[in-house]
Amino acid sequence: MSVPDSAPVVVIGAGCIGASIAYHLGRRGVRDVVVIEKEPFAGAGSTGKAAGGIRAQFSSPINVLISMRSIEAYERFAEEMETDPVFFPVGYLFLLADAERWAAFRSQVEMQRGFGLDVRTLTPEEVRAMVPELRTDDLQGATFHGRDGLANPHEITQVYVRQARRLGARFEFGVTATGFEMQGARVTGVRTSGGTISTPWVVNAAGPHAAEIAGWAGIALPVAPIRRHCFTTEPLPFAHERLPMIVDMKSGVYMHRESGGLLMGLANREEPPGFDTSVNWDLLERVVEPAFHRMPLLEQAQISNAWAGLYETTPDHNAVLGPPDAVGGLMLANGFSGHGLMHAPAVGDLIAEWIVEGRPGLDLRPLRLERFSEQAVLAESNVI
Numbered sequence: 001m002s003v004p005d006s007a008p009v010v011v012i013g014a015g016c017i018g019a020s021i022a023y024h025l026g027r028r029g030v031r032d033v034v035v036i037e038k039e040p041f042a043g044a045g046s047t048g049k050a051a052g053g054i055r056a057q058f059s060s061p062i063n064v065l066i067s068m069r070s071i072e073a074y075e076r077f078a079e080e081m082e083t084d085p086v087f088f089p090v091g092y093l094f095l096l097a098d099a100e101r102w103a104a105f106r107s108q109v110e111m112q113r114g115f116g117l118d119v120r121t122l123t124p125e126e127v128r129a130m131v132p133e134l135r136t137d138d139l140q141g142a143t144f145h146g147r148d149g150l151a152n153p154h155e156i157t158q159v160y161v162r163q164a165r166r167l168g169a170r171f172e173f174g175v176t177a178t179g180f181e182m183q184g185a186r187v188t189g190v191r192t193s194g195g196t197i198s199t200p201w202v203v204n205a206a207g208p209h210a211a212e213i214a215g216w217a218g219i220a221l222p223v224a225p226i227r228r229h230c231f232t233t234e235p236l237p238f239a240h241e242r243l244p245m246i247v248d249m250k251s252g253v254y255m256h257r258e259s260g261g262l263l264m265g266l267a268n269r270e271e272p273p274g275f276d277t278s279v280n281w282d283l284l285e286r287v288v289e290p291a292f293h294r295m296p297l298l299e300q301a302q303i304s305n306a307w308a309g310l311y312e313t314t315p316d317h318n319a320v321l322g323p324p325d326a327v328g329g330l331m332l333a334n335g336f337s338g339h340g341l342m343h344a345p346a347v348g349d350l351i352a353e354w355i356v357e358g359r360p361g362l363d364l365r366p367l368r369l370e371r372f373s374e375q376a377v378l379a380e381s382n383v384i
């Protein structure tokens with residue numbers, strides 16, 4: 001398979017991020033963008049493993065702002081993309097059982113409301129009225145934002161690919177990027193298994209593989225692949241279509257409706273970095289126990305499926321966006337640390353704007369690569 005000799009922009013990776021960037025470049029008039037994807041189809045990496053959660057309830061203002069843009073885009077998505085609905089605004093319900101975290105969340109709510117978000121604080125009684133199946137006697141309170149919700153990762157990515165192609169992008173599936181052509185401190189081309197493409201712009205959208213790609217230009221990108229699991233249950237009578245995403249901040253367990261049952265996930269804090277995506281069934285017990293505690297009716301549930309994928313994790317659990325200072329012609333869109341799907345629309349638009357206009361329409365300096373060496377890291381505490 002041979003690739004074009006040149007392109008105005010080469011994107012490495014056709015996950016939700018690369019596909020969104022290709023689409024938004026097309027919308028901004030850039031034709032003949034080439035997207036290189038080693039797998040035979042789009043969304044085969046982390047994107048296809050995502051739980052589908054979309055939220056604006058973050059502790060860092062920059063994440064709130066990116067999420068707000070993305071939620072607006074997801075709300076318009078079906079109409080703009082001429083497709084079926086892919087986003088379901090059922091809301092995110094964060095449950096807080098310890099006093100310190102509850103105080104931190106209440107102050108975050110002030111910040112989020114300052115940006116215009118209609119985030120509510122709820123008493124345990126109000127939580128029970130919203131979801132009667134939840135155990136609430138040990139809760140201090142909860143926060144709820146009704147415009148958060150759930151989305152279909154695979155469908156979103158496929159639609160971005162379709163629309164990007166309509167706008168002139170070319171997707172090269174089954175082609176692996178293997179290195180860069182460099183002139184001094186500038187990337188001038190991408191070597192691939194199908195030939196070399198010369199280009200003024202390369203976008204690293206390689207998800208958990210991003211550090212390897214950045215390394216070709218001598219950039220140390222602190223993005224580590226960390227395995228995360230999802231377990232689903234058989235259908236349950238109380239898993240109705242309006243059930244919000246429920247996040248228990250004490251245990252870290254989260255649950256939402258999936259195929260008539262529930263999807264459950266919980267971060268294993270001891271998981272070492274690596275590319276293994278096999279299911280570790282020993283973790284099921286660790287997920288199920290806090291899930292039963294929070295929703296005792298789950299005791300009757302049968303597990304129906306499990307899968308594992310890779311978070312692309314940075315030390316401060318925030319993305320790295322933009323061109324690195326040390327190398328020209330390279331754009332980073334990496335390290336989403338569990339929130340790549342929810343940030344894909346805004347990130348695609350901002351990176352495209354950066355390439356076309358020379359700067360993005362939102363101040364993304366908090367997410368620059370150099371924050372790690374400048375000790376200006378931006379810790380995001382609402383990570384699940």
Ligand SMILES: Cc1cc2nc3c(=O)[nH]c(=O)nc-3n(C[C@H](O)[C@H](O)[C@H](O)COP(=O)(O)OP(=O)(O)OC[C@H]3O[C@@H](n4cnc5c(N)ncnc54)[C@H](O)[C@@H]3O)c2cc1C
Binds near residue numbers: 039049342
């Ligand atoms: C279990 C789990 C649950 C999650 N839940 C959520 C959630 O609820 N909400 C949310 O927003 N996010 C969630 N995420 C995170 C989300 O899935 C990621 O942040 C997002 O998918 C990252 O998208 P991406 O396009 O950057 O990466 P990917 O989807 O991994 O795409 C990168 C692509 O690059 C390709 N590639 C890599 N190297 C090369 C190469 N050398 N040449 C060619 N192609 C290459 C890969 O094959 C891959 O297809 C979850 C992740 C996991 C694992």
